[in-house]
Amino acid sequence: MKIMQMPLGPLQTNGYLIHNEDNRAIMIDPGGDGFKVLEVLKEKGLTLEAIVLTHAHFDHIGGINEIREEVNVPVFVHEKEKEWLTDPSKNGSGKFPGLDLISVNGEVETISGEETLKAGPFIFSMLETPGHSPGSVSFYMPRENVIFSGDVLFQGGVGRTDLPGGHTDTLLSSIHEKLLTLPDETIVANGHGPTTTIGEEKESNPFLNGF
Template identity: 65%
Template sequence: MQVTRIPLGPLQTNGFLVHNEKNDAVFFDPGSDGEKVVSFLKENDLNLKAIILTHAHFDHIGGVEAIRSELDVPVYVHEKEEEWLRDPALNGSSRFPGIPLVQFAGVVETLRGEGKVTFGSFVFQMFETPGHSPGSLSFYAAEQNVVFSGDVLFQGGIGRTDLPGGDQETLLASIHNKLLDLPDETVVANGHGPETTIGAEKESNPFLNGF
């Protein structure tokens, strides 16, 4: 399994393309520039099997419509945020001047709970990690030592909690009870900025002091 980070949109949200030797692929968080994602897939002869959303804020879902207009693939999101894809007030796109309203009216597949999830030939361990948003999800690939965590945990920081449904105490509990239990060498493929590791954040993240 190979992972390619593709920053997308005005906020440079990290989208992650995961693909294997069969040329199958899944894409985490196409935040914008869906046409760019489709072009990359075609140029590299990759077969997209699923779009997976760690959460449904506008800067993580803005490219879904453009991808789905070209490729008939399922879109997965936590059931608590299904309506967020259709509602700019919930996904936040109506809150920021200059940001186009983001709405996706297509059919989506909903996720809930924890445990093994399969998308085509890809298998992940799914964790519910709310706090940044009520339906935030993290997806762990043990063999590759990587967790796709959205906006839960950053290098030296944590996700913001001032948007609808955010709660810092809940977020810190999610990080402590779910992510920090992963092996220290686990790469945190997060939504913005550079990747980090679980071990590095245990040692130096100021928001996690006392946990």
């Protein structure tokens, strides 16, 4: 399995293109610039089979329509944020001047709970990690030793909680109860900035000390 980090959209949000040796692929959080994702798929000869969302803020969903105009694939989002995909006031694109209003076209697949998600050829353990948003989900792949955390946990930081549905105590509980219990060597592939590890954040993240 190979993972390609792709900064996309107005905030250069980290999207992740994952593919296997059979050239089957999925995309996590295409935040914008869908044409770039399509170009990479073509260049590498990959077949996109699904789009998976850690949450439904505008900077994580902005490339969906452009991608699905070319490749009709399912989109997976937590049930608590399904309506956000078509509501700019909830996904945030209607709150920041100068941004295009974002409304995702087409049907989506809702997910919830802490079971497994099969997206294309890949299987994830789903961890509900609310706090940054009500339906934030982190996707863990223990064999590959990586968790896709969206905007929950960053290198030296945590997700903001001043947007609709955000809650600081809930976020910190999610991090401590769901993420920091993973092996220290687990790679945290997050939504903004460089990747980190669970062990590194336990040791040095100033937002987590003293919680």
